[in-house]
Amino acid sequence: MTRTTMKGLLLASSILGSAGLVQAQDATLTIESWRNDDLAIWQEKLIPAFEAKNPGIKVVFAPSAPTEYNAALNAKLDAGSAGDLITCRPFDASLELYNKKHLADLTGLSGMENFSDVAKSAWTTDDGKATFCVPMASVIHGFIYNKDAFDQLGLAIPATEEEFFAVLEKIKADGNYIPMAMGTKDLWEAATMGYQNIGPTYWKGEEGRLALLKGQQKLTDEPWVEPFRVLAKWKDYLGDGFEAQTYPDSQNLFTLGRAAIYPAGSWEISGFNTQAEFKMGAFPPPVKKAGDTCYISDHNDIGIGLNAKSKNADAAKTFLTWVASPEFAEIYANALPGFFSLNSTAVKMSDPLAQEFVSWREKCKPTIRSTYQILSRGTPNLENETWVMSANVINGTDTPEAAAKKLQDGLDSWFKPVK
Amino acid sequence: MKPRENLTDVSEIKRPRRWHILVFLLPALVVYTAVMILPLVETLRQSLYNTVDGQLTFVGLGNFKVLFGDPRWAADFWNALKNNFVFFLIHMAVQNPIGIALAAMLSVPKLRFGAFYRTAIFLPTLLSFVIVGFIWKLILSPIWGVAPFLLDSVGLRSLFAPWLGKPDTALIAVSLISVWQYVGIPMMLIYAALLNIPDEVTEAAELDGVTGWSQFWKIKLPLILPAIGIVSILTFVGNFNAFDLIYTVQGALAGPDKSTDILGTLLYRTFFGFQLQLGDRSMGATIAAIMFLIILAGVSLYLFGIQRRMRRYQF
Numbered sequence: 001m002t003r004t005t006m007k008g009l010l011l012a013s014s015i016l017g018s019a020g021l022v023q024a025q026d027a028t029l030t031i032e033s034w035r036n037d038d039l040a041i042w043q044e045k046l047i048p049a050f051e052a053k054n055p056g057i058k059v060v061f062a063p064s065a066p067t068e069y070n071a072a073l074n075a076k077l078d079a080g081s082a083g084d085l086i087t088c089r090p091f092d093a094s095l096e097l098y099n100k101k102h103l104a105d106l107t108g109l110s111g112m113e114n115f116s117d118v119a120k121s122a123w124t125t126d127d128g129k130a131t132f133c134v135p136m137a138s139v140i141h142g143f144i145y146n147k148d149a150f151d152q153l154g155l156a157i158p159a160t161e162e163e164f165f166a167v168l169e170k171i172k173a174d175g176n177y178i179p180m181a182m183g184t185k186d187l188w189e190a191a192t193m194g195y196q197n198i199g200p201t202y203w204k205g206e207e208g209r210l211a212l213l214k215g216q217q218k219l220t221d222e223p224w225v226e227p228f229r230v231l232a233k234w235k236d237y238l239g240d241g242f243e244a245q246t247y248p249d250s251q252n253l254f255t256l257g258r259a260a261i262y263p264a265g266s267w268e269i270s271g272f273n274t275q276a277e278f279k280m281g282a283f284p285p286p287v288k289k290a291g292d293t294c295y296i297s298d299h300n301d302i303g304i305g306l307n308a309k310s311k312n313a314d315a316a317k318t319f320l321t322w323v324a325s326p327e328f329a330e331i332y333a334n335a336l337p338g339f340f341s342l343n344s345t346a347v348k349m350s351d352p353l354a355q356e357f358v359s360w361r362e363k364c365k366p367t368i369r370s371t372y373q374i375l376s377r378g379t380p381n382l383e384n385e386t387w388v389m390s391a392n393v394i395n396g397t398d399t400p401e402a403a404a405k406k407l408q409d410g411l412d413s414w415f416k417p418v419k
Numbered sequence: 420m421k422p423r424e425n426l427t428d429v430s431e432i433k434r435p436r437r438w439h440i441l442v443f444l445l446p447a448l449v450v451y452t453a454v455m456i457l458p459l460v461e462t463l464r465q466s467l468y469n470t471v472d473g474q475l476t477f478v479g480l481g482n483f484k485v486l487f488g489d490p491r492w493a494a495d496f497w498n499a500l501k502n503n504f505v506f507f508l509i510h511m512a513v514q515n516p517i518g519i520a521l522a523a524m525l526s527v528p529k530l531r532f533g534a535f536y537r538t539a540i541f542l543p544t545l546l547s548f549v550i551v552g553f554i555w556k557l558i559l560s561p562i563w564g565v566a567p568f569l570l571d572s573v574g575l576r577s578l579f580a581p582w583l584g585k586p587d588t589a590l591i592a593v594s595l596i597s598v599w600q601y602v603g604i605p606m607m608l609i610y611a612a613l614l615n616i617p618d619e620v621t622e623a624a625e626l627d628g629v630t631g632w633s634q635f636w637k638i639k640l641p642l643i644l645p646a647i648g649i650v651s652i653l654t655f656v657g658n659f660n661a662f663d664l665i666y667t668v669q670g671a672l673a674g675p676d677k678s679t680d681i682l683g684t685l686l687y688r689t690f691f692g693f694q695l696q697l698g699d700r701s702m703g704a705t706i707a708a709i710m711f712l713i714i715l716a717g718v719s720l721y722l723f724g725i726q727r728r729m730r731r732y733q734f
Contacts, residue, residue, distance in 0.1 A: 244584030388675075410491065
């Protein structure tokens with residue numbers, strides 16, 4: 001009896017004592033992010049895994065709404081009230097933060113050697129000298145389809161543009177399914193899931209993108225207008241009232257089994273896995289003619305950097321080194337199938353849909369979204385304009401040629417080709 | 420007796436300074452200066468500055484020249500201003516007449532459940548614009564919406580269109596949502612004005628044989644004109660400052676094809692940036708300054724041009 005009491009006392013004192021110690025050394029790191037969908041994964045998987053290894057450092061994941069993130073973050077950084085760790089948007093948005101000295105230089109951070117130059121390109125200065133965010137993940141565009149619906153209608157996966165529209169026509173003729181779940185209300189679906197998804201096939205990925213940067217091609221050239229022309233044909237296969245269909249509407253239409261094909265980004269995978277009660281498959285953007293090289297948008301999407309004014313810079317660097325480790329890559333890629341690790345160490349993924357997406361990296365040529373690097377530095381902003389124009393083309397407000405001309409005119413007003 | 424008292428008053432010219440007036444004014448003055456006047460002055464000042472070679476430099480009216488001279492900025496601005504006027508005109512043409520009509524009906528003495536109607540119609544005004552935006556987006560959704568369902572049930576599905584998604588109907592749809600939300604305010608103000616009309620006046624009118632509609636037009640409407648004036652100016656200021664509902668319903672790009680872009684959303688996008696577009700504080704402040712001037716002009720016009728000429732009746 002006395003013995004157990006003693007044991008209890010000892011146990012209690014040791015726990016309390018150590019708790020006090022931890023409290024004394026605690027550095028609390030706050031992560032700013034737009035990924036509010038990932039809150040549970042950070043709180044349940046990533047943060048505990050890190051805290052178990054690094055007692056004394058506490059991490060808080062504090063996301064805000066995706067569409068408000070950039071504006072809110074800029075305001076917080078200017079006011080000096082932003083968190084220690086900043087989730088980085090790719091390219092210019094983050095580069096601007098680095099140039100304003102809001103993000104610290106992480107070129108020498110241990111763990112940075114785990115990433116290739118391509119992976120780091122989204123968060124490196126134009127001259128390639130400084131890297132300011134640890135790359136976390138990229139996303140791949142393609143189409144997710146309802147396998148049950150395809151089986152039921154006896155459809156094969158389309159490989160070419162012609163087959164793609166034949167499949168859509170068959171689904172429409174059958175009438176049980178909406179051929180494609182996409183709306184134009186939120187604008188960005190049309191641009192991101194539409195134009196940037198199928199576009200690389202026509203402008204030949206990096207080749208066209210770099211030619212655009214160098215001023216050798218224009219947005220009014222055929223490779224850049226043709227995707228608009230194809231998008232305009234999508235109109236007939238979208239659901240009734242697609243003009244007022246929002247992004248969540250599209251997601252729900254597909255996961256409820258009412259639509260057969262969903263123009264997707266791989267980030268949808270984890271959400272769809274929990275929502276959809278049918279089998280799903282994925283196919284890459286169809287090529288123009290059988291045998292053509294396929295191109296995919298494998299877009300560096302998320303990185304994480306250090307607030308230059310952070311009071312816990314050392315603890316934050318410990319955290320960033322961990323983010324750069326294969327251990328983080330493995331937990332992250334499996335917790336969030338569809339966000340593909342940029343780490344040079346190959347990560348095993350268990351999700352079949354994610355495996356399908358990532359397998360395209362081997363047979364297709366990857367590129368990033370055409371509007372992200374350099375081209376969205378000025379006013380009018382090419383990315384935002386592309387949202388508006390892609391929606392206009394699908395809605396029929398503008399012809400493909402007129403839309404392309406408006407984009408090029410806007411770009412011409414400020415953009416000087418990179419030599 | 421009286422003159423002498425006055426004399427003593429004059430001899431005691433050293434009246435105690437009335438410090439309490441200052442003390443009572445101070446809190447309001449300090450708070451108002453800190454949260455209204457200073458930011459306003461700062462914004463106006465910032466509209467005269469811009470970043471040149473990384474340095475904040477005084478550029479005079481340079482920002483305004485860009486806003487009105489650059490074809491792209493000007494197109495965005497005039498589009499927003501035009502939409503803002505449409506937004507305002509729809510409020511004036513729909514919200515205020517309905518508000519007056521509702522108030523007139525509520526003030527009918529024989530009306531039953533008057534308090535219930537009053538509360539029910541005023542309630543949306545108290546709701547957050549986020550909720551209003553969200554429920555109307557749902558109601559008008561072509562996929563899950565109540566609107567297409569109800570129209571369908573009476574066989575009029577063909578009348579339904581994805582109003583929020585079409586460039587030619589989106590602005591009207593959003594304006595009407597705003598009207599729905601705020602119709603309670605003109606109703607309440609005019610209702611109060613109607614209640615203020617003394618019974619003697621209406622009784623006298625009745626004795627003279629002026630009843631019903633002609634009583635409303637000839638007796639009541641002239642008496643509530645000052646209230647209608649106040650309602651109009653409140654609508655004007657509210658509409659030209661509007662931002663929230665458009666932002667929640669149509670997003671910061673105010674789609675489709677910028678057809679619902681008003682000055683508030685243009686200011687937001689410019690000042691804070693959106694997605695890949697970075698915030699431009701100087702141009703944002705310039706737009707804010709123009710908005711201030713438009714509202715100032717509107718209010719001055721009302722104060723000096725209309726309110727002074729308005730007849731007031733004393734009972």
